[in-house]
Amino acid sequence: xxxxxxxxxxxxxxxxxxxxxxxxxxxxxxxxxxxxxxxxxxxxxxxxxxxxxxxxxxxxxxxxxxxxxxxxxxxxxxxxxxxxxxxxxxxxxxxxxxxxxxxxxxxxxxxxxxxxxxxxxxxxxxxx
Numbered sequence: 001x002x003x004x005x006x007x008x009x010x011x012x013x014x015x016x017x018x019x020x021x022x023x024x025x026x027x028x029x030x031x032x033x034x035x036x037x038x039x040x041x042x043x044x045x046x047x048x049x050x051x052x053x054x055x056x057x058x059x060x061x062x063x064x065x066x067x068x069x070x071x072x073x074x075x076x077x078x079x080x081x082x083x084x085x086x087x088x089x090x091x092x093x094x095x096x097x098x099x100x101x102x103x104x105x106x107x108x109x110x111x112x113x114x115x116x117x118x119x120x121x122x123x124x125x126x127x128x
Contacts, residue, residue, distance in 0.1 A: 002128035003036055010041075010120040016054060016108050017116070023054075023107035028064050029122060031100055036125040038094040041104065043120035045080060046087050050113040053081045054106055056092060056120075060099035070105050079109050094122075 010026040017023075031038070045052040056077045057070035076094065080086040106118050 003125050004128055005039065006124045006126050008122045008124060010104050010122055011043075011106060011118050013117045013119055014106070015116065016045075016106055016112065016118050018114050019108045019110065019112050023105055024118075026104040026120075026122075028061065028101045028103050029124075030064065031097060031102060031124075034127045036127060038097060038102070039123040039125050040094055041076060041092045041120060041122055042090065043092075043106075043118060044087070044089050045116060045118045047113045047116045049115055050111070051081060051086050052116045052118075053079055053086070053108065053110040053112040054116065054118060055079060055109045057105045057107065058094075058097070058102055059105070060097055061101040061103075062099060064101040067103070076104075081110060 014024045059068050059070045061067045076092050
């Protein structure tokens, strides 16, 4: 069986103001039909005034209606400041979601500036 990579846009130039604990949340991603696994989260963050400091989190759901907390799962990334180039194009490997629905959150941490913007995509490996 042939597989292919498919990108799902999570955020597009989405504002992540300051150190908001619960920043923007993506729409639910349905992993039931043809998804072999989640491969990676790719993102680019930027700020005119200072260095961006973001964290990425995920929550799962058995039905797409009742959601667990983002705190229930280990953070995908706790701080972009720890990266060699915090405002460059970055990729995060993803764990197995072990649920049919997943959604993502991007939150400001530490000294994140008020004018931070984030663009992020989820890469899925799917059956052809």
